[in-house]
Amino acid sequence: MPRPPRLTAEQITETALRLGDRDGPQAMTMRRIAAEVDCDPMALYRHYANREALLDAVADAAVAGVEAPAPDAPWAERLTRLLTAIRDAALEHPGIAAHIASRPPLGPHGRRLAAALLGTLSDAGLSPADAVRTFQTLTAYLAASLAMGVQAGTRDARWEQVRTVVDELPGGMPGEELAVVGSTDQFSYGLQLLLDGIRARSAAPPA
Amino acid sequence: MPRPPRLTAEQITETALRLGDRDGPQAMTMRRIAAEVDCDPMALYRHYANREALLDAVADAAVAGVEAPAPDAPWAERLTRLLTAIRDAALEHPGIAAHIASRPPLGPHGRRLAAALLGTLSDAGLSPADAVRTFQTLTAYLAASLAMGVQAGTRDARWEQVRTVVDELPGGMPGEELAVVGSTDQFSYGLQLLLDGIRARSAAPPA
DNA sequence: ACCTGAACACCGTTCAAGT
DNA sequence: ACCTGAACACCGTTCAAGT
Numbered sequence: 001m002p003r004p005p006r007l008t009a010e011q012i013t014e015t016a017l018r019l020g021d022r023d024g025p026q027a028m029t030m031r032r033i034a035a036e037v038d039c040d041p042m043a044l045y046r047h048y049a050n051r052e053a054l055l056d057a058v059a060d061a062a063v064a065g066v067e068a069p070a071p072d073a074p075w076a077e078r079l080t081r082l083l084t085a086i087r088d089a090a091l092e093h094p095g096i097a098a099h100i101a102s103r104p105p106l107g108p109h110g111r112r113l114a115a116a117l118l119g120t121l122s123d124a125g126l127s128p129a130d131a132v133r134t135f136q137t138l139t140a141y142l143a144a145s146l147a148m149g150v151q152a153g154t155r156d157a158r159w160e161q162v163r164t165v166v167d168e169l170p171g172g173m174p175g176e177e178l179a180v181v182g183s184t185d186q187f188s189y190g191l192q193l194l195l196d197g198i199r200a201r202s203a204a205p206p207a
Numbered sequence: 208m209p210r211p212p213r214l215t216a217e218q219i220t221e222t223a224l225r226l227g228d229r230d231g232p233q234a235m236t237m238r239r240i241a242a243e244v245d246c247d248p249m250a251l252y253r254h255y256a257n258r259e260a261l262l263d264a265v266a267d268a269a270v271a272g273v274e275a276p277a278p279d280a281p282w283a284e285r286l287t288r289l290l291t292a293i294r295d296a297a298l299e300h301p302g303i304a305a306h307i308a309s310r311p312p313l314g315p316h317g318r319r320l321a322a323a324l325l326g327t328l329s330d331a332g333l334s335p336a337d338a339v340r341t342f343q344t345l346t347a348y349l350a351a352s353l354a355m356g357v358q359a360g361t362r363d364a365r366w367e368q369v370r371t372v373v374d375e376l377p378g379g380m381p382g383e384e385l386a387v388v389g390s391t392d393q394f395s396y397g398l399q400l401l402l403d404g405i406r407a408r409s410a411a412p413p414a
Numbered sequence: 415a416c417c418t419g420a421a422c423a424c425c426g427t428t429c430a431a432g433t
Numbered sequence: 434a435c436c437t438g439a440a441c442a443c444c445g446t447t448c449a450a451g452t
Contacts, residue, residue, distance in 0.1 A: 042418065051446095101310075136397070137393075138399030193405065195404075200327075236425065247438065
């Protein structure tokens with residue numbers, strides 16, 4: 001009789017997520033993940049085709065806790081709440097945030113959230129074609145905001161350098177705290193810009 | 208008398224750019240770049256602190272050919288032309304496009320283009336604070352569009368998979384060619400959305 | 415048939431030894 | 434003083450050998 005496998009796919013992703021949160025993205029190597037779950041590195045390949053597939057699964061696990069807002073709120077509010085929740089969830093896991101930024105999660109949780117997003121855009125009165133295009137625009141913006149994401153204690157040195165350059169630009173605002181690259185304030189501003197654009201195409205204004 | 212150095216920083220970035228275009232991003236390793244310029248790998252460290260610094264310089268070289276539009280056109284048109292030109296330049300260099308997407312070039316050419324962008328937003332009537340915020344939003348959107356960028360013959364297998372998932376989503380449009388993730392059409396749509404949002408905040412409409 | 419780990423073909427970077 | 438390349442401490446993944 002076949003014993004249940006000592007190692008499950010979920011155990012691997014959960015452990016990898018914790019490892020990344022603790023030691024950063026560069027720690028999420030096959031060898032170190034294997035050491036963390038105390039198995040041979042090759043055992044991981046029994047559950048995932050390669051490192052990329054494993055990281056995709058970890059990314060999906062990172063957004064598992066995000067819930068789609070109830071459909072009774074106005075569409076603009078639902079969009080804001082959902083996108084903010086995804087951003088927050090990703091930033092809570094610094095180990096995998098950059099991976100999520102490089103492409104949206106495609107596992108069950110990612111698809112669930114994508115469906116919620118598309119449904120909300122449909123409720124906003126967009127045609128199916130425009131809903132898909134807008135969905136992709138919002139996804140792109142969210143991904144880039146994550147890449148620039150700054151969380152307390154997780155400041156990315158490279159984006160910090162970008163901020164310095166922006167400050168030194170003619171017309172820039174040296175010392176302006178509001179304009180911090182990747183801040184929540186900055187994210188909200190761009191999102192409002194996009195929502196205004198969507199409103200202009202929407203047949204059902206939010207009021 | 209000190210001879211001129213056999214190897215210049217420009218030679219290195221130009222060679223690395225060609226190598227990346229020919230063999231892809233994963234070919235741009237210190238060792239292979241060194242082999243391409245026919246020097247010891249360690250000689251590269253005489254010109255760049257580390258691999259990241261070298262790739263930053265290559266990214267800046269990739270946008271060297273982009274010129275800011277003349278300031279007599281309406282601001283919306285100037286924004287569109289400039290962002291499109293940067294996107295085109297980056298997509299012409301598949302070896303470095305993903306690196307540019309992960310953060311904007313910070314070298315002389317990158318700063319030149321950033322200054323042009325900020326100036327145009329100022330011409331649009333935005334306050335300095337809003338210009339900086341909008342600049343960052345546009346930069347974020349451009350970066351993400353690049354990450355999803357699909358160029359003839361350069362289709363990224365991972366984003367191809369995203370397209371498949373989007374097609375299968377409820378409310379999605381299976382077989383809809385217009386909605387290709389990362390397409391130029393898709394890029395323009397999102398950019399228009401943002402321009403509409405900017406217009407709403409602009410004191411000087413383009414007409 | 416399944417699993418394991420040695421081995422392969424690489425990395426970026428350090429640093430001691432050479433000129 | 435400058436430069437070089439051997440060596441270090443890793444990678445992801447293949448595959449032959451074991452159970």
